[in-house]
Amino acid sequence: MHVPSLLPDELHLGFVGRVMRLNGFTDTASFRKNLLRMLPGAREVSIETIATLAKMPLGRYAYHHSLMPFLHAIRLAHQAQYTHEDVTAWYGNVARLGRLTDEVSLCPGCVAEDEDFWGFTYWRRSHQIPGIDICPKHGSALHRMTRTGALHPPAQFLNKAVAVDSAIVAQARSNEIVRRYQEICLLFLERGSPLPVDQVRAHLINRSTELGLRACEVGKRPVLSDLIEEKAAGPRLWANFPGLEGRAKGKFHHPVDGIMRGSHVAYPAQAYALGLACLFDSAEEALLAMSQPIPKVQGIERASLTGLPSEERTPNDHRLIRATRAFLLGGSLLEVCEQYHVTLAALETMLRGIGMNALGGSAYAM
Ligand SMILES: [Zn+2]
Structure with a gap:
């Protein structure tokens, strides 16, 4: 089977479509049958099968060609690395190829550029993030159509895909929060x-x-x-x-x-x-x-209970702990006290309790 090189930001499902077209498959059933025959041991056409076909480790493939880095941008600390199980659990079969909805999006500007540059067109992953309505490169309204369209070249749908509602596009262009939302989503994708x-x-x-x-x-x-x-x-x-x-x-x-x-x-x-x-x-x-690690304030909860007058302990303990963290993250002593409604004496006692000089400078385990 002829397998093309993956393109920058190319969407997994779109890549599947390109492989099919290059090898003359017109339906997913015959593609699946041939692929499973070709890859002994594979039981289903999954993201893993396609990564194997592209000769790329599964984690790298999912990281560059699926929405996984966006979907998993924030996770529990012990899940800090993407594992094989993560990828296979999220993209278990060909029916869940990296979209959250039943649609795929294209940008007419990108389609025109791709035709000029590559001589063909492909689906971009960054156009598929939920809440992104305009092309990050061209600022033009994205056009949407049903997800299975991704198995065909985007150029084919230039006149059929429906442009995002103009009121939504107008807000995406003019509102700074919506614009920043888009920028943050794209940064999530790159982490x-x-x-x-x-x-x-x-x-x-x-x-x-x-x-x-x-x-x-x-x-x-x-x-x-x-x-x-x-x-x-x-x-x-x-x-x-x-x-x-x-x-x-x-x-x-x-x-x-x-x-x-x-x-x-x-x-x-x-x-x-x-x-x-x-x-x-x-x-x-x-x-x-x-991305700044939070100071590991070992024994902070215990420290808050020692050396403090009893009236300072409750109900302000949680505020005191947050104030201590804020101070350790670089806040000024007085500002932190004001923000978290704790007394200067309580915060100083707390800092002494965890072995920290309130004026800073003490070596501290981060
Ligand atoms: Zn574009």
Whole structure:
């Protein structure tokens, strides 16, 4: 079987289509039959079979040609590396070839360029991210059609695929949060390994507190979803996060605000991308902040209970722990105390308790 070279950002399902066409297969059933005959031991045409055919390790193939790095951008710390099981579990069979919905998207600008440059056209993975409506390169509206279209050249659908709704495209072009969401999603796709969820959560809480937002369910301060609604209300936001529309102000909205809560389970990547787009001024700044390891404050909980006057212990212990982390992440002593509503004396006692000089400079295990 003739197997072509994979192209930059080429979508897995599109590659399957190219292999089929180059070898004269017009239906998936005969392709499957031939492929299984060719690869003894393979029982199904899976992403693994195709990676074998492309002579590429499965992890590398999935990393460069599927949406897995986006979907798994934030995970539990012990899942920091993509494993063989991860890939096969997510893309177990030919029916789940890396799309979250039943559609594939193309950009007419990319199709025209590919025809000029390569002499043929192919499907790009970065056009398939949920919530991305315009081509990252050309800024033009993406055109969508049913997923099986990816088995054929995109050029074939230039006149048939339907352009994304113009109101959504207008918001994607003009709203800075929606634009940054797109940039963050693309950075997720390029990351070599997932970000640990507990690390991301600690940074998100720090950043929200800095901005005067509430990271817990009950309270008076506004929550992240209030800020999102204020900055990005519109057709794109409602299409991607329908529950946000009509939500009561100040109400903790779990599908989005929950990114501050979960440390045992990661939320969908879209929720993190939206939260980060709102909390930071640039995509690079957001990703840089999230990739800083959180200080390992060994014994921090124990330290909080020793040497503190009893009235300082509760209910502020969790605030004290967060304040200590914020200080260790570079916050100023006074600002941190103000943000987390803890007294200077309590924070100083805490820092002494964990062997840290409040003025900084102490060697600290990161
Ligand atoms: Zn394009």
